[in-house]
Structures are given as structure tokens and as C-alpha cells.
Amino acid sequence: MLILSRKLNESIVIDGRITVKVVRIEGEVIKLGIAAPADVPVHRQEVYEEIRQSNEAAVTRRSGAVPRLFTKGVAPGAPTLDPLAGLPA
């Protein structure tokens, strides 16, 4: 792992298109400003890992039985049960 020392308001540049700047230092909390193109996703690692693991656990075989839900009374305000309704035909 590359380790660089930076002071407040100093930055690093990654791949000529991503800038990470130390914006504020408050005790143990360091605020970083990240400027990256729209096609570069930036996430907090713990949230990214949580969702990635959830996605991996969710891979489902199409042949498996689909559970049946109690939907009556569960979702009185549900706009629609057909999530594809309104898509361009």
C-alpha cells in the first residue's frame, strides 16, 4: 500500500482524474473531499461491503420456489404491485 503524508487542504491525484483532498481534521475524524468522474463510484467501505455481501447472498436460482408474501394489509399504501407498470412498451 502506498502511504502518503498530507496536511490540511492538501490533495492527492489518482489517475489524473480523481482528486482526494483533506478538507478538515477534527480529532479522530478526517473529512475528505473527493472529486471523481461520474463513472467512478465512491463509497464508504463498510457500506459498500455490506451491500456487496448482501448482493452475493441474494444470487438466486430461477428454478427455486419463489416465496409467497402476505401482502394484504401489509402495504395499504403501496402504489402498485406491478413494478413494471408504466415502463415504455
Add this chain to the structure above:
Amino acid sequence: MNCTVTTETGGLDEGPECVIRMPLGLLGFEQCKSFTLYAKPVEEPFLWLQAVGNGKLAFLAMSPYVALPSYRPEIAEEDAQFLGLQGPEEGLIFNIVTVRGPQQATVNLKGPIVLNRRTLVAKQVIPLNAPEYSVAHPLPIQGH
């Protein structure tokens, strides 16, 4: 648009079907950028997200409002721009379901998928208020 209603009986059963593009893939599956989204009426309220070109990669998904009518993910401005959403009515939100057993299933409310209905481009986003929601929100499953 690539949306068609499949009528062939040997295929995916009757029901709406369309191909959506996910330029960033799903978190952990960044290499899969194209999915078929379809629903079978008998499996309501679920729908399927099937990776194009990888028959083994499929996800069950659903409208989050069936599970939690008060669900209000705050979509970041960058995500709305990425998707080219011109108004809330252009967006469609659905969430991935994990089947954990015959009597147990959960839905990921922390990482919803937002689809632009007009362009059929979608992204799995992390809403600004993601800490309010669980990756494993329990679903009310009917017993046998």
C-alpha cells in the same frame, strides 16, 4: 426501447419484460452491465433481474413499497444526474430480495436500484439516508 411483452409459452411465461443497462453493474458484480427485468404474474409482487449472458446470475427483486410503504430513500444528486432523471416520475425503484429459507426472506432497503423508465439505465445507489434502512429487512412470508 427494448421493452416487449413476451408471449411465447416456452420462454419466461407471459408478463412484461425489458432489458436494462447498468453501466456500473451491481456492487460486487461490476462486470455485469446488462440485465433482463421481467415479472411473472403468479410470482407477484416479485420480479426477476437476470444477467444477460450469464444464466447463473439472477436476482429476485421487488418494489420496496410492498415491504415498507413509508420507504423514502433520498437519492443523491450525482446519482440522479448519472441516471439522467428529469423528474421523480421518471424513476422506478426496486430492491433485491434474499431468500434465506422456505419461511424466510429479506429485502435490501439500503442499496436500492433506481431505473430511469425513459432510458432504461439503472444504478444500484446508496441513498443519503441509507443508515436508516437495513440490508436485510424481513418480509412477511406465508407458511405452508
